[in-house]
Amino acid sequence: MPKPTERTTNGDDFSPIPVKPPVSIKALEALDIRLGTIRDVVDVPDSNKLVALTVSFGDHTRTILAGLRRERSDPRELMGRQALFVVNLEPRRMAAMTSEGMLFDIGYADGLHPALAVPEHPLPDGARAG
Numbered sequence: 001m002p003k004p005t006e007r008t009t010n011g012d013d014f015s016p017i018p019v020k021p022p023v024s025i026k027a028l029e030a031l032d033i034r035l036g037t038i039r040d041v042v043d044v045p046d047s048n049k050l051v052a053l054t055v056s057f058g059d060h061t062r063t064i065l066a067g068l069r070r071e072r073s074d075p076r077e078l079m080g081r082q083a084l085f086v087v088n089l090e091p092r093r094m095a096a097m098t099s100e101g102m103l104f105d106i107g108y109a110d111g112l113h114p115a116l117a118v119p120e121h122p123l124p125d126g127a128r129a130g
Contacts (some may be wrong), residue, residue: 014112017029033121033129034103036062036129041076047095051075053103055085058126062087065099071114084117084129 036055044050048066064085068075084104092099103112 007012011032013094014021014110017110029086029130031086033084034087035082035123035125035127035129036083036085036087037080037125038078039080040070044097046096050095050097052097053078055101056125057085058124059085062100063097064101065092065094065097066103066105081116082118082122082125 034057036057038053039056040054042052042054044052044065045046047069047070050065051068053064053066055062055064064084068078072078085103086098086104089102106112106117107127108114
């Protein structure tokens with residue numbers, strides 16, 4: 001995968017990789033994907049790529065770490081935005097902090113400048129995907 005500085009911004013030279021092998025509907029249903037609103041964004045100490053997102057899911061908030069510092073000139077511009085998150089991943093310790101989920105973004109795995117997976121109109125925090 002290209003380094004963040006090698007990412008293309010427009011995808012003119014993009015060619016999709018082959019589709020991954022099929023998974024059962026049961027495997028897909030095991031993921032809990034929810035809509036959340038990013039309430040705060042702070043740099044993670046001792047990391048040059050991670051930020052800590054404080055995300056509201058309606059009935060609770062979580063801290064979710066994401067590698068946005070190399071992808072965006074100002075990750076704080078995401079405050080107030082809704083996005084999709086996986087909320088039932090095992091907590092993961094990174095750079096002396098714990099992440100309680102994963103932000104969905106589109107393009108990073110393909111070396112493109114990532115974009116958030118967002119709803120086409122506002123929905124309540126905590127709404128499930130699927």
